[in-house]
Amino acid sequence: MRIILKNFKFFIFLFFLSLNFNNYSLAHMRGTFLSEEAAEKKALEIGCEGIHKNQDKWMPCKNEKELHIYLRK
Numbered sequence: 001m002r003i004i005l006k007n008f009k010f011f012i013f014l015f016f017l018s019l020n021f022n023n024y025s026l027a028h029m030r031g032t033f034l035s036e037e038a039a040e041k042k043a044l045e046i047g048c049e050g051i052h053k054n055q056d057k058w059m060p061c062k063n064e065k066e067l068h069i070y071l072r073k
Contacts, residue, residue: 031067033056046070 033039041050043060050062061067
């Protein structure tokens, strides 16, 4: 019985971990653009200022932390 309970707790932990990861992933996917213009348009749309570059993609808002705040509204 203890083994079943431990496995169940582990399953619940993984489930909630995956939900959190998915929210982050979705927010990140919705905030990346190939062009500066598209990122600027999205920044105006969601209400933040500025854009920034993350590797080879452009993102709205002055930094990624601010972007995630606006995308979760």
